[in-house]
Structure formats: C-alpha cells, structure tokens
Amino acid sequence: MSFKKNVELNDFRCDASVPLTDSLHKDSRDKFGPWAPCQGSKMLTSGRGPLTQAEAIVQMNKFFDNYYADLELCNPILTKKVRVTQALSTMEATGDYEHTAEELSWAAKTAWRNAPRCVGRHLWKTLTVVDARKASSCRDVFDAICRNLRVSYNGGQVNPSAIVFRQRYMEAKDTPGIRVWNGVLLAFAGFEKENGDVIGDPKNVYLANLAKSLGWKPIKEGNFELLPIIITDANQNTEVFEIPNDIKGYVVDITHPTEPEITKLGLQWYAIPSVSSMMLEAGGIQYTCNQVAGFFQDTEISIMNLLAESRYNLMEPIGRALKLDVSKNSTYWKCTVATELTRAVYHSFKLARVSMTDHFTLSDSFHLFMKEEMRTRGGCPTDWLWVVPPMSGGLVPTFHQEMLRYTLSPSYEYQPGPEMFFRKRRNKVSFRALATTVMKCLEMMRERFKERKRATIVYATEGGTALSYARTAESLFVKAFSASILPITSITNKDGLQKCIDCSDIVIAIASTFGEGGPPSMAEEFHRNLLNKSYRFDGMQFAVFGLGSSQYIETFANFGKTLDREMEIGGGTRITEVGFGDDQGNQKLEFDNWIKALYEKCCKDYLPLSGRPQDTAIEGATLDKVYRWRYSDKRSLSECFQEEIGPSEKMFEFTVKAKKSLSPDGASEKYYLLTLSYNADPKRDMLLFLPGQHIGIFPKNLSSVKEKIVRRLSDVPFSSIPLIIEEKIAIHEPWRQWNPNYSGLTIDEFFGNVADLKQIPANLHETLEKDDKNGENGHKTSREDQLEELDSAKFIGQIPTIKRRLFSIASCQNDSHTLNILIALHEFMSDGKMVRGLTSDFVRQAPLGEKIQGYLSKGDEQMRLPQDSRLPLLLVSVGSGFAPFMSFIDARERAARTGIKTGPIFIFHGCRYKEHDFLNSLLESAATVLNIKTFRAYSRSEPDCKKPGQNGRVEIKIEAKKMFKKSRVQDLVAAYSRTEPNFKMPGQNWKAVRKTGLTTVLAKKGYVQDLIAEQGEVVARVSRDGGYMYSCGGSEAVGGVRGQLEKTLLEQGCVSLQEMMCRKRYQEEKFG
C-alpha cells in the first residue's frame, strides 16, 4: 500500500525554488509512506524470486496500461484490448506469455528510466535494446554477449545498450533461469592466497574460484585479470568462457597527468560497466539474464572500486606513495588521495578516448533530468544514497535535493544468486547444540594447552641467522609444545638461567661463532661465565645447534661446541648430538633436518601417548611457512641497514667517484681500485677511520637479475608502496614480521637490496635461464610454473638476505672525504658455470655516481700501525690482501712528506701471474719518498719477460728502472712460483739476483711463504729492530704465512711469533 498524497520535494540549495511535486509514487509496488520504516540506506536486498501467476497477471495488466499510454500517439499494430486478451489467454493455456520485440525494447528502456539508483538514466531513450531470446545454449548466450559488448564499446565511444535473453518460464520457476553469474560482464578476478591475502578484486574471489572449479586456468594471478564469464543456460548447464582477446583490450591504464607515483602503481580499469546479474521484470515476465551498459562516472572507479576498503583498498598505499601525512585524519590526506585518483581516472579515460563523465557534470545532468521527469511524468523515483556521488557530495545539486525512492514497473531487480537454487538444504543444527559443542571444544583445548610440555629456544646471533632459525624452531615446536624464544642475554644472569631451567622441559640453544672461535657479541658475558664455570645446568634437558663457517677450519662452530660441552659438564642432560650448520654449505637445510629430527625425538620421548600428535603428523611436520605482504610506513634503506648493523656503527652513503681496473683485459684475476666519497660533518666526524680499518658494504643485486625475477612472479604488489613481510607456519600462530629490520621498503628495494638473488636455489635459477632462452621463440617450459607458484612474499622470505661485506680501506682519511678500496672480483665455478661474487660483481659494474650503502667499521680486531713511524714493517699479502697495506703505506707516505722519519717497508706479495701484479702501479708515488722493498711470488705465471730476443732480466730491469727511477727503493725481489725462471742460473734452482742500479731483483716461482723462507734475514731484521709484521689475504694463505713466520723466527733465533702476537707486533687478517 502506498502513501496516497502528493509529496513535495524541496531543493535546499536555493531557498527560492518552487518545490517539486511527486505523485508518481502512488504507482509504487512497495509499501511506502511516512509510516513505513525508512530503508534509504539499505544497499542490497535478498532479491526477487519467481512470481506467482496471480502476481504476474496483475503486473501484465499494469504493463499494458503503461505501454499503451506511452504509445498514445503512435499506431500500434494491435489495440490494447486485443493485446491484453491475447496475452491472458496464452497465460491461461501455458502459464506464460511473451513480449513482442517492441514491447521488450520499451520494457528495457523504461526499466532503466525507473531505476532509482542510476544517475546516468537521462539517456534512457537512447538505449539500444538487443533481443537475444533465441539464444539457448551457454555458447549462444556467450556469443551474443560478446557481440553486444563490441557494439556497446564502439571504439571507446560507448553506446548505452541492453541485451535481453530468454525469460524464465513458469515451468522453470524453481530454477535460476538463464543466468550470467558475473555481477558485471567485465570485472577483475580476485585470487585468494594461502595466507588469506587477495590479489586482484576481493569482491570476485568467489567467482574466480568458481570459474577455476569449472576449468578456468588464469594466465596469471595478477591484480587486473579479467574474469571469464560464467553462464548457466536454460537447461541448467553451466560453462565458463574466457573473454576474447579483443574484448580484453577494453581496459584503460590509469595514469596521472602530474603525479608519477600514481602512474607507477600500474592500475587499470575496464572501460564499460555492463551490469549483468540483475533481472528485468516487466509485465509479470522475469528476464533473469540481461545486461545493461552505460558508461562510467569517474568516482565509481576511484572511490567505490579502487579505494574502498573491501575492494582494492588503496587509500593508504596511495597516501604513502604521494608522501602525505597519513598519521591522522586532520591532515585531510584522504581527500587528496580521493581527488588525485579521481583525476587520474578521468584523465586516463580521456587519454584512451573512452567515454567517461566527471561526477559534477553527471550530477548536473541528473538533476535536470529529475526536474524534467517531475514536470512531465509527475515523479522520478530516486535513491539519494546512490545518485549523490561518493565524493564532493555537498558540492553537487543532487545532495541538496529531496528525493523519493520507490519501485515502478518495469524494473531492474536484484535476484538471488544462481547458487541459491543449486544449494542443497543442510540439516539444521540448533544454536544450543552448536554452543555446547563449541564450549566443549574450548574446554578440551584449554586442558591440552595446560598439559603441554614447555620448549624454550635460546639464541645467540651476530648477523640474525641464528634468530631466524630459532623462529623456525619455535614454529615447529609450537605444534606440540608450549614453545617460546629467548635471547641468550635473558639467561646471562644466574636468576634468568634458573628461571629458564625451571620453566622449560627442554631447552634448545642455537648459536653462531665469531671472531677467533668466540661467541657473538651478545653472548660475550655468558661465554665468560660459562668458561669460569659460574653456571649450573642441573635438570636442564638440552640440545645445541652451532652455526659456523668451514672457512674457519680450527674454530668451526666453536661457540656451539663450547655450549654443548659446558652444559653437560654443568649438570645438564643432552637430548641429542650437537648439530652444525656451515654457512659455506647448505646451512639452512642442515638446520631444518636437525630440528625436525629433534622435534620427532622430543615428541616421542617427552609427550605422553595421549597428548601427542599422531606419528604421521610428527614425521610429516612441515617447516614450510606462509608469507604475506602488509603495508607499512616508509623507511629508507639506510634506516633498515642501520638496524641490521646495530647502533655501534653508523651508516653512510658512499658515491663511486672513480674506478680503475688494475688488471689487463682477459686476466683471470681481476682487481679494481675504487674511490668512494662520503658525506661527513667536519666538526663531528673528525676522526672517522684509521689505517687498517674497514668499510662494510651492502651490495645490490644487478638490475638485470632483479628484473628477470620480478617479471616471473605474478603477484608482485604495487611497486612504489612501502611494505613489510609477515610469516607464520602454523595456521593458529599469529602473523609475525619476517625480518623486523627490513620494513617499510618498496618491492623494488626488497628485490634489489634485501634478498640475495645469488642464493636462489639452483633449480629455480635453471628455470629462469631456460625461460630466457625459450622466451626468444615464445615457448614455455613445464618448469615455468615453479616460479609462478611461488608468491612474491614467500620468494623473498625464503632466500637469504644480502649480508654486508667488509673491505679494508686502502687509503688514509683525507680532507676531500674520499677513500679507496681494492677489490678482487670473486669468480668461481659452480655446477660448470662461472659465478661471480655479489659485491665484487656489483662494484665492478657500478657506474660513476652509483650510491652504495655502507658504514665505517669500528671493530677492535682490525690491524693497526705502530705509533712510531720509524719502526720497520713487514707486510705479507696475497691478492687483494694488499688492500689494508695501502692504507699503511699512504699513512707513512704522508708522514714522510711532512718530514717525519719513516722506517723501511718490506713487502712480500703473491698472486697467480706476473701480469696480474698490480703493486707497480700502486707504489709509484710512495716509492719516491719511502724505503720500500718488495718480494713477489707468482704461483702460475709463465714470465712474460721470456720473449723472443729478450731475456727476462732485461725486461725486469727496464720495468724496475722505470718504476723506481726516482725512488729510494733498495731491493726488488720477485718470486714466480710456477714459472720456469729463465734467469735460473747454474747452481741456483729458483732465483736470479741482479743489481739494477739501486734495485735488486729476486724471482721465485712459488708462494709468499717461500719468499719468507728465503728471506729469513729480512724477517729477522724486522724482528730485531722492533718492527711490526702483518699478514693479510684468504684464510688458507694467512694460515700458511703464520706457520712459515713461526718457523723462520725460530730458525733466526728471534722472539717467537706467539710473543710477537701478544705484543701486537704480529697481526693478521683473513678475508674469508
């Protein structure tokens, strides 16, 4: 029953306006009036089901009344009376009647005119209506839809159009009728990931899943993948159809005229809003399948689709990308985002020449239409909530206009989803029964958790690896134990340790080794107490995992071993053998295997049969984690790295100022000298580094490698948005941040600066390479899917992060704030392929001006020059091990140039080939003021001095003269380890000693150790004169040098190397 009085509708924008009068509402189908509850803000109704025949007859009569009233001036083929009689008799005979094509066309247009929620219906008369009632199979329907989409799109000049399929006949009223399941014909799919995140449009996850279950295979699961169309035909067959490629092109890239950050998001939207799930109800006939397409209003895309929280939810990401202050509402950042995105949408559609109206213009048009309808028709049913745009509401006339919402016939109606007809009735469970079951389950869970055994995981880490393993252990043990993690600092005092023992049934310690077989710095105090036997571990059931590096042969995982030993000596009981993980091998796999075996053992040994998981669950327990991206506040790379290195060091941004290759083309050993500049505050940063100190560098992945991988992951989030990664193993576990140091970075930074792309598992590398080759001829490999299955957060979460590398500073601090480093390109064969070190390759390829994140390392363990510059130095280096000595020589050279007396410097240097020897070029300047003697060993060289017509001596002489002509260098001694020395003299098996002016040349085929053995007197002289000895290079070489020095000092009757070390007169540094 309707409200029978006319209703006056005011326009509050202009006080003087004459109110509009609505009388049309008296025709409304719904209960309507002041006594009816206001449903103005109700969005969706459950939808209209099938009509009874009585309802259909009432509607049919009304339909013809209105139809013939509209056609008053025309000349219909049949008079109204004849037509109604005809329709009635068909209905009596069959239960149904059918519309003529003209009636159908009028019905669709008028339903649009009557649609209270449509703001664009002023165009109702121009609607093209396609009669597709002949289509019966899913394929027929799909083909008709595609044809009509092409006509509607019209090259971007969108034609308002409708297509109507066969009505639902009375005999089929218990079925959904012909149906398109999609809400709109062109829509983006939503893909739900394992972790609950959605890629694409969350609104369409259900449809995407349904389509997949019907056989749809999305090409990729991206943010803007057009959903296929799902159709149920009159026989209730349901099929899914991929949208044809040409129609897939009806999509507009969203760009912004002035804000590149919005353009960079790579947003898209489809060109036509073609509503496809509503029912056209006209004259008692229900057309369950029909589509109406107009064109978009800008805010429909920006506000309702891209910004809405339940949809793409881009408000905050865009706010951050635009660098707005998103911390509080009162900065009005949301308005800026809404405006800028709406501008972008409008701009993009115009750029693509696709029809689109801005919300101001459309509101004006609608307001005029409404007034005209009131004048000519006596009313205009309108839903204020829908026609007022979702932004700038108060700025458009419709906001100030009173409106009435009611339903006229013909109409577009919501209808129950097709699945409602297919769904089977389930047995109803009473609320009481359900509540009782839930309570019982909760009670049982509480009891089980109370009974749970407690596992405490203690970690000691320097670089974070042990902590990440501890987290993995926790995630595994939490399946059957009450598991928690503690840093070793919490058990450093005895009370803390006792509490840990009392509160734990088992303790798992995971610890790395640092320095010379010592603990990480966080465990230094614990380590001291441990060795002093200050702790008791009675009652503790423990297991230890030690992390280390097999490069440290003698001290491999020493701290882990010490922990394991001392815990047992202190009264603890070992659950299982200590485990080891070597960072030179597959440390993570070693840990995973160890922890899984431990978990299995602990479940079986510590848990009662009744309270433990089934054996299959224990054995099959997985360490696979799920990962997801989350938005976060933006942080700079340097902030993240600062957290990584801790507060005792300070991050700097270095710039590559100069780069020089020290090796000839084609050399097998390649060395580079880099000059880096940095910004320092001359007052605050007076002394930044001393000779012998290091810089730490965070290398970057090469952009070609990064891009290759990013291209292959289908779900990479928007590129300019700051993100964090969250992870968990067990479903019931809370999400936690994957690596808290790395938060607020963009996807580009995660792939460029955080994940070590050199450490991707070999099989994935192979896939990438194969794809690259196949990419050229367009084939895809079956293994390609491997990467696509990996989502991007998981990909990052599973590969190691880039660790900083240390480099000796090869110069002194200077006023121009520059420093040098000498880098050897790290090259080795892996699986038959040449692999390059991450940092050395990055540095090698870095162009001038490249920014490098790093810091000046303050570690105490670094080599230092003696205060007294008169003391002689013995420098033993292999390859880039010469780097720290360059800073020593630079310091001495500077001292000499200011008139300070400096002692002699003896350099024993080794490399593979004579051609790779870079000392000459590096010593040129220093040799003019310092007393330097060099001794060189080439381990693999055929001396190039052996040229036809020349003998080696001549060449060496020329070279030496050229180099040292101005110098005070006394002797030059060279050793070639694998050379057939052509200056081999009778009675001498390895050396040729010649005087070349001031220079003595000594050649030896061998290693630096051999030089030391030969030059015992030099070593003895340095020792006796109170000089300092240094050795630097790879750990093997440094070990060899130490052994030889020990021997030579003994042979020469000097103080032992041990004593030299105690007095810091022998210092060494291993590069790895």
Ligand SMILES: Cc1cc2nc3c(=O)[nH]c(=O)nc-3n(C[C@H](O)[C@H](O)[C@H](O)COP(=O)(O)OP(=O)(O)OC[C@H]3O[C@@H](n4cnc5c(N)ncnc54)[C@H](O)[C@@H]3O)c2cc1C
């Ligand atoms: C205190 C200190 C000072 C240093 N100073 C310098 C310096 O001044 N100049 C300099 O050049 N270097 C220096 N280094 C070494 C430097 O830090 C790097 O380790 C080195 O440059 C290699 O780094 P990268 O990133 O290029 O190689 P990475 O990517 O780290 O590759 C090296 C890794 O490759 C693997 N690998 C190496 N060889 C093989 C092989 N044959 N088969 C399989 N895998 C292999 C190993 O896992 C190794 O850890 C110093 C190191 C330390 C600790």
Ligand SMILES: Cc1cc2nc3c(=O)[nH]c(=O)nc-3n(C[C@H](O)[C@H](O)[C@H](O)COP(=O)(O)O)c2cc1C
């Ligand atoms: C400066 C330095 C010294 C190291 N000393 C040792 C050592 O003496 N013995 C050893 O086995 N490993 C040594 N390592 C290797 C680390 O123990 C190994 O890389 C470990 O995985 C680091 O784990 P973390 O990140 O948890 O600290 C050393 C590493 C560095 C960088």
